[in-house]
Amino acid sequence: MVYSKKPLVGIIMGSSSDSRIMQGASEILDQFNIKHEDQIVSAHRTPARLSEYAKHAENMGFKVIIAGAGGAAHLPGMIASHTIIPVIGVPILVYNDKNAKKSDTSKFSAFGGLDSLLSITEMPSGSPVVSVGVNKSANAAIYTMKILANEFPDLQKKLKIHKSDQHDSVIKESDQLKKQGLSKFAQNKFK
Numbered sequence: 001m002v003y004s005k006k007p008l009v010g011i012i013m014g015s016s017s018d019s020r021i022m023q024g025a026s027e028i029l030d031q032f033n034i035k036h037e038d039q040i041v042s043a044h045r046t047p048a049r050l051s052e053y054a055k056h057a058e059n060m061g062f063k064v065i066i067a068g069a070g071g072a073a074h075l076p077g078m079i080a081s082h083t084i085i086p087v088i089g090v091p092i093l094v095y096n097d098k099n100a101k102k103s104d105t106s107k108f109s110a111f112g113g114l115d116s117l118l119s120i121t122e123m124p125s126g127s128p129v130v131s132v133g134v135n136k137s138a139n140a141a142i143y144t145m146k147i148l149a150n151e152f153p154d155l156q157k158k159l160k161i162h163k164s165d166q167h168d169s170v171i172k173e174s175d176q177l178k179k180q181g182l183s184k185f186a187q188n189k190f191k
C-alpha cells in the first residue's frame, strides 16, 4: 500500500559520517513502504540551513523528523526548537571520523555515545526531543511508524505482524537451542 505520494518522514543527520548508522532507519521505512526524504543538515556548520530545513519540513508536511547526530548532538534539539513536528533523536557513537576507515575505532566518541545521548535527552523542560538508544536508528524508524499508524490502519496491521514475527523467531530459536543444547547452539550460531 502507498501511504502518501509525498514523503511522510524527514531523515536528517549532522554529517556524512552519520550515514552509516542512519541508513538503518531508511532500510526499515523502505521495508514498510514509508516514503522519506533524507538530508545532511549540520547544526553548527550550516546553522542557517537548519532553520530553512525546519520550514521545508513543515511545508512538506512531514509527520515526524528523525535526526541523528554525534558528539554534542545539538541537531535534534535545534530542529525541535524551530518546529512542532515531533523529533526523534538518534545519538551516534561515531565522532569526527568523516574520513576514517570502518575498522578505525580510534575516532569514536570519547564518551561512547553517552555525550550524544545526554545532549538529546537532556533538552530543557518545555522543548522536548525523544531519543532512541545509541546508534539505534532502526528503532527510530519503528517508533516513527507507530506514530504514523494512528493515521494509517494498514500500518497498524503491519506493525502487529512485525511484532508477532519477532515472537515467532524467539520461539523458533528457543526450540533449536533446546534440541541442540546450549554449547552446540552457540557454536553453530556464532561460528
Ligand code: RP5
Binding pocket: 013, 014, 015, 016, 017, 018, 042, 043, 068, 069, 070, 071, 073, 092, 094, 095, 096, 097, 098, 099
Ligand atoms: C556531528 O559531529 C555529526 O552528527 C557527527 O556525528 C559528528 C562528527 O562529524 P564529522 O566530523 O564526522 O563530519 O555534528
